[in-house]
Amino acid sequence: MDRRAVVTGLAAVLAAPLAGQAQQTGKVYRIGFLRAGQPPETYIEGFRHGLREWGHVDGRDVVVEFRATDGSLDQLPQLAEELLRLKVDVIVASAATAALALKRVTATVPIVFVGVVDPVELGLVPSLGRPGGNITGLATNSADVAGKRLELLRATVPRLKRVAVLWHPANPSNPIQLKGAQAAARTLGVQLDPVPVQKPTDFDSAVKAVRGTDGLLLLESPFFTTHRARFAELAVRSRLPAIYGQREYVDVGGLMSFGTDFRDLYRRAALYVDKILKGAKPANLPVEQPTKFEFVINLKTANALGLTIPPSLLLRADQVIE
Numbered sequence: 001m002d003r004r005a006v007v008t009g010l011a012a013v014l015a016a017p018l019a020g021q022a023q024q025t026g027k028v029y030r031i032g033f034l035r036a037g038q039p040p041e042t043y044i045e046g047f048r049h050g051l052r053e054w055g056h057v058d059g060r061d062v063v064v065e066f067r068a069t070d071g072s073l074d075q076l077p078q079l080a081e082e083l084l085r086l087k088v089d090v091i092v093a094s095a096a097t098a099a100l101a102l103k104r105v106t107a108t109v110p111i112v113f114v115g116v117v118d119p120v121e122l123g124l125v126p127s128l129g130r131p132g133g134n135i136t137g138l139a140t141n142s143a144d145v146a147g148k149r150l151e152l153l154r155a156t157v158p159r160l161k162r163v164a165v166l167w168h169p170a171n172p173s174n175p176i177q178l179k180g181a182q183a184a185a186r187t188l189g190v191q192l193d194p195v196p197v198q199k200p201t202d203f204d205s206a207v208k209a210v211r212g213t214d215g216l217l218l219l220e221s222p223f224f225t226t227h228r229a230r231f232a233e234l235a236v237r238s239r240l241p242a243i244y245g246q247r248e249y250v251d252v253g254g255l256m257s258f259g260t261d262f263r264d265l266y267r268r269a270a271l272y273v274d275k276i277l278k279g280a281k282p283a284n285l286p287v288e289q290p291t292k293f294e295f296v297i298n299l300k301t302a303n304a305l306g307l308t309i310p311p312s313l314l315l316r317a318d319q320v321i322e
Contacts, residue, residue: 032083035094037071037226046263050270076101113137143180164210168221216242261292
């Protein structure tokens with residue numbers, strides 16, 4: 001996929017509805033947005049909704065400069081430099097890979113990260129309460145909720161003994177997530193089989209590697225989210241019940257998901273941006289954790305896999321897709 005086509009296309013998604021309504025009344029702030037991979041539309045909708053909540057309209061008092069790769073990491077430094085050359089007032093870093101790339105190129109431009117697993121362990125901030133420097137944002141506790149996902153998977157598949165875990169070694173947060181999943185698996189008496197996936201050409205080998213397991217757990221990574229339809233298809237083709245960290249997988253055919261409501265997380269990121277544009281320093285804005293979680297089940301996929309979802313799980317679900 002051509003990088004500039006990705007950048008141009010997604011920038012148009014952000015700006016097109018409002019470009020014709022631009023009203024140059026006062027200062028126009030420039031907001032950068034960087035991600036290794038195309039975000040689901042729900043993320044963009046959440047961020048734009050949050051901007052509107054706090055009185056900002058793209059094309060009127062703010063301009064969002066969107067930069068994204070096709071899922072790879074090697075282009076992130078170049079895109080980060082592009083945003084700095086545009087003299088952005090603040091940059092939203094979508095997930096850990098973008099946040100780390102930006103941290104390497106600027107210590108002055110304010111950065112608001114979104115959806116980062118354990119930003120302290122990754123070295124983005126010294127502490128959640130006192131982030132210091134030019135970086136703050138919203139973390140996720142994906143490592144902690146891995147146990148909950150395994151519990152839900154076992155409730156769906158009582159015979160669950162072996163679970164394949166797809167992880168992205170190039171993503172620095174994936175080893176943290178994998179460690180959390182392994183700790184939960186020991187408590188539940190489930191064997192985990194980690195399967196590394198680095199690039200799209202690894203999908204076929206991943207299909208072979210997951211054979212013989214009873215279920216599938218996918219760790220969170222922008223690369224995986226970019227190709228979420230392929231991963232959902234992989235699970236169904238392998239006849240494996242799978243659970244994901246984001247509902248966006250279930251929307252494209254995945255069986256079930258439990259995790260952070262990312263649309264809400266990106267909406268809340270807009271509040272950080274608003275505070276910074278009004279003069280707040282990232283150093284004084286504590287890192288926040290998720291406040292909204294969602295459990296989503298796709299009954300159509302369950303039927304395709306020959307699964308009967310227990311009524312107790314259906315009652316617990318925030319949404320059941322039929």
